Amino acid sequence: MKTNQLTFLKWLKMLGSSKTGSLGAIIILTVTFTASFASFIAPHDVYEVNLNAASLPPSWMDGGESQYVLGTDRLGRDLFSRVIYGSQISLLVGISAVIVAGVIGVPIGLISGYYGGFIDSFFMRIVDANIAIPVILIALFVLGFLNPNLIMFILVVGVATWYTYARVVRSEVLSLKEREFIKAARVTGVRNSVILIRHLLPNVTSSVIVVSTLSVATTIIIESSLSFLGLGPKAITWGALLSDGRDYLATSWWIATFPGIAITITVLGIILLGDWLRDVLDPHSHV
Amino acid sequence: MPLNKDALLQVKGVKKYFDVSEGIFTTKKKYLKAVDNVNFSLKQGEILGIVGESGCGKSTLGNLIMQLENPTEGEIIFDGIELSKLSAKELRRKRKDIQMIFQDPYSSLNPRMKVFDIVAEPLRTHKLASGTDLKKQVYDMLEIVGLNNKYANRYPHEFSGGQRQRIGIARALTLKPKLIVCDEPVSALDVSIQAQILNLLLKLQKEFQLTLIFIAHGIPAVKYISNRIAVMYLGKIVEIADKEQLLSNPKHPYTESLLYSVPVSHPKLRSNHEQSKLTGEMPSPVDPPPGCRFHTRCPYADEKCMEETPDLIETQDKEHYVACHYPLYRERVSNSDSVQAILD
Numbered sequence: 001m002k003t004n005q006l007t008f009l010k011w012l013k014m015l016g017s018s019k020t021g022s023l024g025a026i027i028i029l030t031v032t033f034t035a036s037f038a039s040f041i042a043p044h045d046v047y048e049v050n051l052n053a054a055s056l057p058p059s060w061m062d063g064g065e066s067q068y069v070l071g072t073d074r075l076g077r078d079l080f081s082r083v084i085y086g087s088q089i090s091l092l093v094g095i096s097a098v099i100v101a102g103v104i105g106v107p108i109g110l111i112s113g114y115y116g117g118f119i120d121s122f123f124m125r126i127v128d129a130n131i132a133i134p135v136i137l138i139a140l141f142v143l144g145f146l147n148p149n150l151i152m153f154i155l156v157v158g159v160a161t162w163y164t165y166a167r168v169v170r171s172e173v174l175s176l177k178e179r180e181f182i183k184a185a186r187v188t189g190v191r192n193s194v195i196l197i198r199h200l201l202p203n204v205t206s207s208v209i210v211v212s213t214l215s216v217a218t219t220i221i222i223e224s225s226l227s228f229l230g231l232g233p234k235a236i237t238w239g240a241l242l243s244d245g246r247d248y249l250a251t252s253w254w255i256a257t258f259p260g261i262a263i264t265i266t267v268l269g270i271i272l273l274g275d276w277l278r279d280v281l282d283p284h285s286h287v
Numbered sequence: 288m289p290l291n292k293d294a295l296l297q298v299k300g301v302k303k304y305f306d307v308s309e310g311i312f313t314t315k316k317k318y319l320k321a322v323d324n325v326n327f328s329l330k331q332g333e334i335l336g337i338v339g340e341s342g343c344g345k346s347t348l349g350n351l352i353m354q355l356e357n358p359t360e361g362e363i364i365f366d367g368i369e370l371s372k373l374s375a376k377e378l379r380r381k382r383k384d385i386q387m388i389f390q391d392p393y394s395s396l397n398p399r400m401k402v403f404d405i406v407a408e409p410l411r412t413h414k415l416a417s418g419t420d421l422k423k424q425v426y427d428m429l430e431i432v433g434l435n436n437k438y439a440n441r442y443p444h445e446f447s448g449g450q451r452q453r454i455g456i457a458r459a460l461t462l463k464p465k466l467i468v469c470d471e472p473v474s475a476l477d478v479s480i481q482a483q484i485l486n487l488l489l490k491l492q493k494e495f496q497l498t499l500i501f502i503a504h505g506i507p508a509v510k511y512i513s514n515r516i517a518v519m520y521l522g523k524i525v526e527i528a529d530k531e532q533l534l535s536n537p538k539h540p541y542t543e544s545l546l547y548s549v550p551v552s553h554p555k556l557r558s559n560h561e562q563s564k565l566t567g568e569m570p571s572p573v574d575p576p577p578g579c580r581f582h583t584r585c586p587y588a589d590e591k592c593m594e595e596t597p598d599l600i601e602t603q604d605k606e607h608y609v610a611c612h613y614p615l616y617r618e619r620v621s622n623s624d625s626v627q628a629i630l631d
Contacts, residue, residue: 180395184458187353188409189382202399283399283442 014280021276027269035087042081043067046236050076055252071254073244079255082236083262089237091266093154093223094216100158101215105165106208110196112166113173124170127163135160135222136229143231150233153226157219168211172204206278213274217267224263238263294328295498296352296466301325301361303347307573319573321347323522324361326599331465334492334499336509336530338545339519340569345502348519349470352500353387354378366465383413386459390471392451396443402429402454403439409462424461431494432457432487449480453487460491468500473508485512506545510534518542521572521580524599528607538602538614540585579612587613 015021034041044067053076057064064071070079112123138160139153146152176182177200185195224239226232232240238259245256302325304318322344329335339345350356352363354370363370365385373381386409389395396405406425410416416424426436432453443451452472459467469488473481489512492499503509509516510530517527518541526539537543544565567584570576579597582588591612599610 180389180391181397183355184387184389184395184455185397185408186355187382187385187387188412188458188462189379190408190412191379194412198400199397203397284444 011280015276018276018279020272021279024269024272024274024276027265028273031087031091031266031269034084035091038084038088042078042084043069044078044081046077046081046085048077052076055248057252058254070258071252073255074248074252079241079258082241083238083258085236086238086241086259087262087266089150089233089235090220090223090239090263093150093157093233093237094219094266094270096154097157097161097219098212098215100154101162102165102208102212104159105162106169106201106204108162109166109169110173110200110204113170114177114192114196114200120170123166127166130160130163136225139222139226140229140231143226148231148234150235153223153233157222161215161218161222164211164215165208168207169204172207173200176200176203205281209274209278209281213271216270217263220263220267293330295331295333295366296329296500297362297364298325298327298348298352299362299364301348301351301363302359303344303351303356304359317573320522320575321572322351322358323575325519325522325524327517327524327527329466329498329500331498332492332496333515334501334513336501336503336513336516337519338503338506338509338516341504342569342572343519344522344572345504345519346470349387349468349500349502352466352468353385354382380413383409383462384465386462386464386467388452388455388459388467388469388472391475392448392455393475395455396451398443401440401442402434402446405443405454406439406457406461409458413462415462428457428461431460431491447480448476449483452476452480452484456484456487456491460495463495464497466498466500468502470502471504472501474504481508488512505549506534507549518545521569521575523580523610524608525581525611526607526609527599528604528609532604532607536604536607538607538609538616539581539611540587540615541581543615579610587615589613 015025050072053065053068053072055074056068056072056076058071059066059069061071068078068080070083072078073082108123112120135157139156142156143152182195182199185199190198220239223232223237224242227237227240228243228246241259242256242263245252245254245259248255301322302320303322304320306316307319308315308317325344325348327335337345337348347356351358352365354363357371365381368381370378370381400408403425406428407421410421410424426439429436429439434450434453434457438446438450443454446454455472472488473484476484485508488499488501491497499512501509501512506516513530515527516530516533517524518533518539519525520541526533526537526542528538533542534546537546548565565584570580570583576583576593577596578594579585579588579592582592585592595612597610597612599608601608602614
């Protein structure tokens, strides 16, 4: 296992040499850590209602109480604890939905771009149809009829957003397949499936990473919109907290602001880390 | 021209037309005749140069031989087997014997694969070696093409154009193919590197008894390496002969003008072959001119050339085939004034 250790150290060293990459990694590690140990970190029970302490501002403001660092919502529940717990589902949903979308979209993009012709038209017409229907509408329809649990939610968002990957990968493959190294592989007698996996897939990873990191952000937003409509994953999520606070923006701005900040920081961290990952996976970057 | 039965490769009446019809409602089909009735055969160990301007169909011919494209008509017989009749699986197996070297060393190597994996891929694909045996074969091959073993774990972008082309050659050679199609293998390289690569190819040809098809757009590259040269114009072979024969005694006006399009360095050696210099553009292969396709640019053309298509026939010199109604003779070539006089 010595080689494994070596490569891990090499990666760590490469991460250290990139400032933005390290920042992204630190943010993501912190958020993951918080999500994993939420029950130890959170100072209050997230469901504990205390009407005497309803709508308290953050502790550093006039009228704030030191035990409620980020203030409370209209039922007097501790916002800080709720934001900490919210990271669990938000992160899980954001990342899993992106994986589901990628697992569907990338192979379809590869096949569609490489084979062309009827197969390509077939998949691209499905993509066109998919774009024409808003994600929210698909989610409303499916989740409205079926039991809106967490897994169902992840699947629906993944299935509704796969087309971004398919389109990006397809357009990339269209130009790659005209390169001579693909011709060389065909001339050698390499099977099409192997060409797709060994020659095309590694060359589209950078675009896929860029799309995925941006998609995590979109997914968290979709999750918040659906939570607002009452079709969310029925749990404490940043999106749900955000929509809870929307009605009280004028009087208690903190209820919506802190989950919003949490989303922004997490998304930034994912984008920074993704950017670094894209650079590292490109053989041109390390000589 | 008659085809040699024992030849390694026989190309029989091969045509490749691309459908370029415009619009959905047009009933008249338009075709781009990239390769139009090409015949030749190739003996084991021979090096055939194919020369022609851009767009004459020489690369398409290469792709047809490689089975990257299917001919519209005609047969390509390799090693006694007609390639287009093979099933996909049999063809994949047969590909072991025919390999290709590409023009652009910057796009012919997968940027995400290490040199070792690039050179090893053909062996892995055909399951010919694995483990230490594979390693040894790949290292040997890198050495043969003049690359150090220690480069095996690097990525293609760390190499120069010439080195990349060597990697491409190593990849083509690992399977010990019988035939290699070289599609302008040196035209993307520096002049100083071109000679190195040509010498390497010649050395390897002797060492491995290779049969080569060497595609190029000018006589100079082909002159050095080939035994036999075929000249293509607008999808047809206009002249094919042994190298010395073709260079010293070109019979087709197009071959002549290709020869004279090479600048001569010594002023006293420059002759007044002004009228045989090529002028104008090559006509479109979508609507090739009737009769002899070269008549629009030919200094010797007359009415017959505009109406009748000349066949590729043997001249009084053996093994020298030309498709021209008025093949050139040495006297005509050497004395351009008398040529003018005959035409007048």
